[in-house]
Amino acid sequence: MESKLALSQERIQKARELATSIVGPVLDFVDLHTTVTVERATLRLAGADGADADGVPVPNLVVDQLKGRLEDGALLYYVNALVKTGGTVADLNARIAGGLDVAALPLGDRGTLEAKAAELVETFQRRVKANRAHREAKQKQFEGRNHSPLLYVIVATGNIHEDTKQAVAAAEQGADVVAVIRTTAQSLLDYVPYGATTEGFGGTYATQENFRIMRAALDEVVEREGRYILLTNYASGLCMPEIAAMGALERLDMMLNDSMYGILFRDINMYRTFVDQKFSRMINAFAGIIINTGEDNYLTTSDAVEKAYTVLASQFLNERFAYAAGLPPRLMGLGHAFEMNPTLHNGFLLEVAQAQMAREIFPEAPLKYMPPTKFMTGDIFKGLAMNSMFNFASKLTGQGIHLLGMLTEAIHTPFMMDRFLALDNAKHVMNTMEGLADEIEFRKDGVIANRAKEVLEETVVFLEEIDGVGLMPAIEQGRFADIKRPADLGKGLDGLQKKGPGYFNPFEDFLKAELGL
Amino acid sequence: MESKLALSQERIQKARELATSIVGPVLDFVDLHTTVTVERATLRLAGADGADADGVPVPNLVVDQLKGRLEDGALLYYVNALVKTGGTVADLNARIAGGLDVAALPLGDRGTLEAKAAELVETFQRRVKANRAHREAKQKQFEGRNHSPLLYVIVATGNIHEDTKQAVAAAEQGADVVAVIRTTAQSLLDYVPYGATTEGFGGTYATQENFRIMRAALDEVVEREGRYILLTNYASGLCMPEIAAMGALERLDMMLNDSMYGILFRDINMYRTFVDQKFSRMINAFAGIIINTGEDNYLTTSDAVEKAYTVLASQFLNERFAYAAGLPPRLMGLGHAFEMNPTLHNGFLLEVAQAQMAREIFPEAPLKYMPPTKFMTGDIFKGLAMNSMFNFASKLTGQGIHLLGMLTEAIHTPFMMDRFLALDNAKHVMNTMEGLADEIEFRKDGVIANRAKEVLEETVVFLEEIDGVGLMPAIEQGRFADIKRPADLGKGLDGLQKKGPGYFNPFEDFLKAELGL
Amino acid sequence: MIIRPYGDTLDDGAVQLSFTLPVPDGPKGREAARLFVEKLGFKHVDVVHSTALSSGFSMYVAYGKTETSVDYAAIQVEEATGAKVYTMDEANAVIREKLGRKVVVVGACTGFDAHTVGIDAIMNMKGYNHHFGLERYPELETFNLGAQVPNEKLIDYAVKVNADAILVSQVVTQKDVHIQNMTEFIELLQARGLRERFIVCAGGTRIGNKLAVELGYDGGFGKGSYAEHVATFIIDRLIERKTVH
Amino acid sequence: MIIRPYGDTLDDGAVQLSFTLPVPDGPKGREAARLFVEKLGFKHVDVVHSTALSSGFSMYVAYGKTETSVDYAAIQVEEATGAKVYTMDEANAVIREKLGRKVVVVGACTGFDAHTVGIDAIMNMKGYNHHFGLERYPELETFNLGAQVPNEKLIDYAVKVNADAILVSQVVTQKDVHIQNMTEFIELLQARGLRERFIVCAGGTRIGNKLAVELGYDGGFGKGSYAEHVATFIIDRLIERKTVH
Numbered sequence A, B: 001m002e003s004k005l006a007l008s009q010e011r012i013q014k015a016r017e018l019a020t021s022i023v024g025p026v027l028d029f030v031d032l033h034t035t036v037t038v039e040r041a042t043l044r045l046a047g048a049d050g051a052d053a054d055g056v057p058v059p060n061l062v063v064d065q066l067k068g069r070l071e072d073g074a075l076l077y078y079v080n081a082l083v084k085t086g087g088t089v090a091d092l093n094a095r096i097a098g099g100l101d102v103a104a105l106p107l108g109d110r111g112t113l114e115a116k117a118a119e120l121v122e123t124f125q126r127r128v129k130a131n132r133a134h135r136e137a138k139q140k141q142f143e144g145r146n147h148s149p150l151l152y153v154i155v156a157t158g159n160i161h162e163d164t165k166q167a168v169a170a171a172e173q174g175a176d177v178v179a180v181i182r183t184t185a186q187s188l189l190d191y192v193p194y195g196a197t198t199e200g201f202g203g204t205y206a207t208q209e210n211f212r213i214m215r216a217a218l219d220e221v222v223e224r225e226g227r228y229i230l231l232t233n234y235a236s237g238l239c240m241p242e243i244a245a246m247g248a249l250e251r252l253d254m255m256l257n258d259s260m261y262g263i264l265f266r267d268i269n270m271y272r273t274f275v276d277q278k279f280s281r282m283i284n285a286f287a288g289i290i291i292n293t294g295e296d297n298y299l300t301t302s303d304a305v306e307k308a309y310t311v312l313a314s315q316f317l318n319e320r321f322a323y324a325a326g327l328p329p330r331l332m333g334l335g336h337a338f339e340m341n342p343t344l345h346n347g348f349l350l351e352v353a354q355a356q357m358a359r360e361i362f363p364e365a366p367l368k369y370m371p372p373t374k375f376m377t378g379d380i381f382k383g384l385a386m387n388s389m390f391n392f393a394s395k396l397t398g399q400g401i402h403l404l405g406m407l408t409e410a411i412h413t414p415f416m417m418d419r420f421l422a423l424d425n426a427k428h429v430m431n432t433m434e435g436l437a438d439e440i441e442f443r444k445d446g447v448i449a450n451r452a453k454e455v456l457e458e459t460v461v462f463l464e465e466i467d468g469v470g471l472m473p474a475i476e477q478g479r480f481a482d483i484k485r486p487a488d489l490g491k492g493l494d495g496l497q498k499k500g501p502g503y504f505n506p507f508e509d510f511l512k513a514e515l516g517l
Numbered sequence C, D: 001m002i003i004r005p006y007g008d009t010l011d012d013g014a015v016q017l018s019f020t021l022p023v024p025d026g027p028k029g030r031e032a033a034r035l036f037v038e039k040l041g042f043k044h045v046d047v048v049h050s051t052a053l054s055s056g057f058s059m060y061v062a063y064g065k066t067e068t069s070v071d072y073a074a075i076q077v078e079e080a081t082g083a084k085v086y087t088m089d090e091a092n093a094v095i096r097e098k099l100g101r102k103v104v105v106v107g108a109c110t111g112f113d114a115h116t117v118g119i120d121a122i123m124n125m126k127g128y129n130h131h132f133g134l135e136r137y138p139e140l141e142t143f144n145l146g147a148q149v150p151n152e153k154l155i156d157y158a159v160k161v162n163a164d165a166i167l168v169s170q171v172v173t174q175k176d177v178h179i180q181n182m183t184e185f186i187e188l189l190q191a192r193g194l195r196e197r198f199i200v201c202a203g204g205t206r207i208g209n210k211l212a213v214e215l216g217y218d219g220g221f222g223k224g225s226y227a228e229h230v231a232t233f234i235i236d237r238l239i240e241r242k243t244v245h
């Protein structure tokens, strides 16, 4: 890709160095800690599943039993129980659901436990590698059949069985990516519900069974349409790593996963989030799952022109955190959004500048581009035109993952018709203006080039500031999105746990080794 | 304006020379002829107006009385009657409407008649010059308040009083130009109806009174909104010059007026059309009225990609005919259209090529750009997106007069709401992407530059062919729009008249002198 | 089978509406819009957008849910052609086999209607959307008189060339001008005692088989019709007539 | 004054509709769509577009004309604030003059609703669309608790700071979750005997004064509300109370 903006490589380099410096101390903290959901995620990777009669998931039952002992790693006790009870993982899950207290069993010989754990790691890695192989094979088989950028739509009926109908219709209409939106507030649940679900508000519960049902439905379309359909969910909120684990097991292809979203927009404790985030990303990395970061949220909360630099700054931080978790650039769906006021004179030029800048700074990342939402109103006609402009900008600047704007964004979660119209519009606009990107050059020192330069510069200044105070204090001071989050407040802090000297987590060890960390 | 396409100036020059050569013989023919409507137009300029009890207009009554004597010019007899009856023009009109036969009066002294005619010319020229002065003053007073390109909408209720309401609302919503569409088939009437009308199909009769009513209504908005609103009608069809005359008198600002539209798309005889066309254009030129040519019709009839060269060829011919009638480039609203199949891959690039090419070849002309119509369907949502792309292309290539596409194009003549949505869309799109034209350059030898080069080349080849056979034979052979029109068939041929040796038309003489012809 | 509109849940009855009211924009206008939609039989009406079009007019976008339904099973539609539509080659073969002579077709866009593209799409060589026109069928002899053709003239021509079928195109429908014109055509044929002599088809954007048959035509062809549809219809009718007579 | 939708002629009753039917696209689906629109009370129904959404669903665009009308003159709308809305300066002046003390306002987006932008638009310094927020009013003391605030917690806080008014924002309305949540809030207040102690206002994209009052709030504020509207409402109610008591 030839550069159209002639951005200063030195400033880009500078920003990357700042990000590395900013993220460093956080990573040091992360390495010393685990959390309840990291432990539960580990259990899930090992095969822990099911729920008791009250619906409490097995991983939660186990971790709850281990109050005070979590510093050893929950897996130690789960494997111990497995060895002690002598059955399969499924048997053990059933026993735990039935009331077995793993904490009550005396710990066996460490060597035996390690060996047993190694078996579980083996089973896990085979399954996930098979998933990756399957995905890669299908993508190869149907190469060139997806759109570029990938057309991404959401389903959000609340009922997984309705969702699959909507998803299948969308895939038939041309969608490349289907995201099942989670029910309102699942991010604040400190457990992942179990089984197929049919009741949600503005979204559907993320459960492993729901993942499986949707994956199976889409896999059928994959064969019928001859196009690999990517499935997306949210490795975000209080159960970030568990959902990553479920996604790895059920062959999801993308996960919303941001290093700071939960802190800022969900009031989740920052220590908790940073620890969860790293483990979840290691799982995603191993499973070949593209993460979608949440920079768009800065713009839905603050002004997109003024706060453009917060997006770029966050992209640099997310990139750094991603590298630290072993994610290669091709799995970094760094986020941004087309959220400027549509009445802004020349606004489209600024949008193009931002999108092109992201494209050039992160040339290998499949950038995730979010549609206009904040300025969408009940005027569905204007909304459609805004989406057309967005589709145009996306294709013009070579984005990777293109979330389709809905003409009814301000009204309801998408009707089947809304989704169809969005796909139809994107296909129409992108097909007719395809190739324009190769046709044009931007004027040196024009509005677009200057705007990109300016945002990059503001970003460097901002990152310098953050680097000065440190990332966590900066968040405390409200330097991101004008939201102040004290380090010792926020949801889920009680789930944070310093790792003990004998902390046992062969899955983590395995992932680190695999990912070369 | 810097060139983005680097078109060969030599080929452009060549096309212009061919156009001159092609048009020459037609103009020679034109100079020797007049028609019933040229004569009626002359009478109208002199003040002939009104209608008899059956609704036959005074100009028609006069011309009908002069069967066999028209070679002298109808004005001779009208002025003679004026001198003979001794009253005002209004008195004479009333007498003619009442049954006076001007042919029955013996002809008076030529010198006296010439003197009387000179008075009428004087009255006419004062009125029209005052109209021009008023328009120019208002445009100066409200300079910078119009959009660029001018946003042009149509009204077409069939009832002039409803039309004014719609027009006023449109002007308030931001329209710069309002065109009153004529009722279906008025072009085939060999007279112009008299007075205010309230019944039309898909349009409203063009009458002088209707012109006056609409002009007055818009003039009120002009003051209220502080924006000059241009009024458009159709100097087209069998009464082309008469409508030009009415427009000149009532201060219309634009007229649809094409050198060949009537022949090809209305089956009007070619001799008749060419003669009418020249006289109508002289009137438009003197009155400062912008003509809008009808190249879009080639594309609604034939394929816009294949037949793109017919548009450019017609623009060259229209330009030549316009120069020959004294129209300066700033009054040449040469037409073209965004009519490619929206499913065509890269189609937008070809549209941009065509529009940019027209812009560069006719740098001073206020190009009239027509919206998608042929591929509009009942899918109003897709239609809106097509219109958004059209609005984008128009602004990107600096068009002059921008006809707004209606999302309901395939359904009905515009509802008030449709027009509003069109204006809103154009303002939105053009405002947000304004400035992009100055930002970008097109790649040398890219799809856009090559397409423009190719169309120019095809045009030159086509014009060479036409030049070889002659324009009228070429039309007979169906070389334009695949429509064959024999020279001795078609409507209105019986209204053609060779000028006699004593042909009397001081208005024509005046216009020629004024326009330096 | 009772069906209702579908938004995202079966039978939710969700519908989008937009319209203008001749009143100023504002809370009172929005309430009027809501009440209007309710009166159409909607519940949960949301007037999601309103804007002034001028001082006295305002536009609304609304969503509502309705229990109004239709009985899908009971719906009868009669298209001019059934499931079997001959391809060009089949059509020619059938003519050769079953009729053994060329079939003559005359067509025009009538009255003051100047839209030739529709009738050209059916009749000209090139056809439309990759469907060849009747002119290309070796077993048909076709005459396309173009547009703005008076009814009288079209009939005269059909008589002159001894046509089997007459095709009438009508695109302008404002104030039902097409209905007037189409009716006049049939009346003229009847007055001249020629109605039975020709197979008479009408076509155009807003014309369906139902309307055409109501107005006395043999068949009607709307949006999305191609030459093969008319050809099939004409051929089958001619065979039918041959068998009957 | 009886009004009807307007397309291009008074009382033509023209309306645009779009919807999906759970049947395949085709002539039968289009006829079903036409019948459905007719059943809503439309005449001259034109189904101008149909397309398949999937094998079992199809979408339609239709235009129709209806005689359904509403009596505009009879329409009553009650907005929370009347014609007179204080500017920021006026509001402060009125508080100083008529109340002689600072007014305390507590607000939050409640329940699981995480949309802060709406309540921020009303409460934060910066405000929205060039309308300053309540925080900027010198005579107001404001506490914006942000989003995802449980009803219980909001009430506790209001008690703690001795608030005059409580502002509740609700943006997510799916499955009427806002109605449940708003109702619970009022019930909680009543259960604790605090309902009369506060002026309670609700706001959000889909919330109108009518709905809010029905649910037991003093006032409701929808789309297009700004700080000055709520300020005016609160101040006038406080003055009223002062006068009455």
Ligand code: B12
Pocket: B181, B182, B183, B184, B185, B201, B202, B203, B265, B297, B300, B301, B373, B374, B375, B376, B377, B408, B409, B410, B411, B412, B413, B414, C107, C112, C113, C114, C115, C116, C117, C118, C119, C121, C122, C128, C167, C168, C169, C170, C171, C172, C173, C174, C201, C202, C203, C204, C205, C206, C221, C222, C223, C224, C225, C226, C230
């Ligand atoms: C192209 C066009 C023109 C061109 C026509 C060029 C030409 N050579 O035909 C020009 C620019 C000249 C034109 C002029 C006018 N037009 Co015009 N035009 C259109 C347009 C954009 C496309 C029509 C078209 O070509 N469609 C493509 C063809 C292939 O589709 P079709 O006609 O439906 O034909 C198909 C079927 O219907 C069927 N079919 C059609 N005829 C027949 C016949 C038979 C026997 C059979 C079997 C099948 C069949 O088969 C075809 C292939 O599937 C439409 C808008 C639109 N997008 O639909 C307006 C439109 C039809 N025009 C309209 C109007 C009002 C006019 C004018 C009267 C405006 C005016 N007052 O000046 C003029 C005057 C024309 C006149 N006197 O009739 C209106 C009609 C409104 C209405 N519902 O009555 C429309 C809808 C635009 C609008 N919204 O205002 N127009």
Ligand code: B12
Pocket: A181, A182, A183, A184, A185, A201, A202, A203, A265, A297, A300, A301, A373, A374, A375, A376, A377, A408, A409, A410, A411, A412, A413, A414, D107, D112, D113, D114, D115, D116, D117, D118, D119, D121, D122, D128, D167, D168, D169, D170, D171, D172, D173, D174, D201, D202, D203, D204, D205, D206, D221, D222, D223, D224, D225, D226, D230
């Ligand atoms: C921005 C946004 C977000 C941001 C919020 C960021 C933030 N910091 O607030 C993010 C990305 C986090 C988000 C998340 C979600 N969102 Co959201 N979001 C929007 C969006 C795009 C804009 C809302 C907005 O900011 N409007 C601008 C403000 C100023 O307008 P307002 O809220 O109406 O406020 C005005 C008035 O209503 C009034 N007002 C509001 N509150 C109050 C209170 C008082 C007392 C007063 C007086 C006045 C008042 O004054 C304000 C100024 O005029 C809308 C779509 C849209 N365009 O409307 C969807 C939307 C509201 N979201 C929606 C959904 C479903 C969600 C999720 C639940 C999706 C999911 N399943 O994950 C999540 C989760 C959030 C949760 N648990 O609540 C839906 C709601 C559907 C419905 N009808 O229920 C919408 C409509 C999008 C859609 N079509 O699906 N969202």
Ligand SMILES: Cc1ncc(COP(=O)(O)O)c(C=O)c1O
Pocket: A182, A183, A184, A185, A186, A187, A234, A235, A236, A237, A256, A257, A258, A261, A266, A292, A293, A294, A295, A297
């Ligand atoms: C990173 C990320 N996670 C999650 C979400 C979804 O919200 P919730 O917190 O309800 O899962 C978003 C939505 O924008 C997001 O960007």
Ligand SMILES: Cc1ncc(COP(=O)(O)O)c(C=O)c1O
Pocket: B182, B183, B184, B185, B186, B187, B234, B235, B236, B237, B256, B257, B258, B261, B266, B292, B293, B294, B295, B297
């Ligand atoms: C030059 C010209 N004249 C006239 C018309 C309008 O048609 P009519 O012939 O009905 O006046 C058009 C429409 O496209 C046109 O381009």
